[in-house]
Amino acid sequence: MLKVLLFSLMAMAHSDHSAHNQSAHVHGAGKVSLAFDGKKGKLEFHAPAESIYGFEHAAKSKKDKQKKEAALSKLGEKISEMVVLDPALKCEIKLDMYEVIEKKNHSDVEGEFNISCEAPVAGSTITFSFQKVFPRLKKVQVEVLADQVQKSLEVGKNGETLELK
Ligand SMILES: [Zn+2]
Structure with a gap:
């Protein structure tokens, strides 16, 4: 059910600016989609690898491999500092999987997370602070669907909030 929700949410987000290339890869610009079904x-x-670990070539040297590994584990560990749900809801965001998609001259990082809360998320406020964890991530397009509420926000600085009402 959630997978379907998320898929239709992303499809909607794409059709909003259908003139643009769907897989536009702009350094510094990421994308986050959230879909909630109750709790x-x-x-x-999604983000260019450059914005996460600083380069996009294949990590061959020891130094590059370490940089890449460190940044990817940070993504899993610090997601709840970047996407801050209302503490009253007692939510947990857990990494499901991530992958690095290598294209011709560029690569993208994609991560999927599962969220579970003790109270429904619709009606609450989410705070976003992406640059706190990844300073190169200057702009993140956020799309949220929480039950009947659909919202979007372009996050350009730490501490921006989105009310799901
Ligand atoms: Zn690139």
Whole structure:
């Protein structure tokens, strides 16, 4: 059910600016989709690898491999500092999986997370602070669907909030 919700949410987001390339890859610009069905949710995170670990070539040297590993584990560990749900809801965001998609001259990082809360998320406020964890991530397009509420926000600085009402 959530997978379907998230999929239709992303399809809607795409059709909003259908003139643009759907897989536009702009350094510094990421995308986050959140879909909630009551107390449960899914989060999808997309960003150019450059914005996450600083380069996009294949990690061959030891130094590059370490940089990449460290940044990817940060994504899993610090997601709840970037996407801050109301503490009263007692939510937990857990990494489901991530992958690095290598294209011709660029690569993207994608992560999927499962969210479970003790109270429904619709009606609450979410705070976003992406640059706190990844300073190169200057702009993140956020799309949220929480039960009947659909909202979007372009996050350009730490502490921006979105009310799900
Ligand atoms: Zn790139």
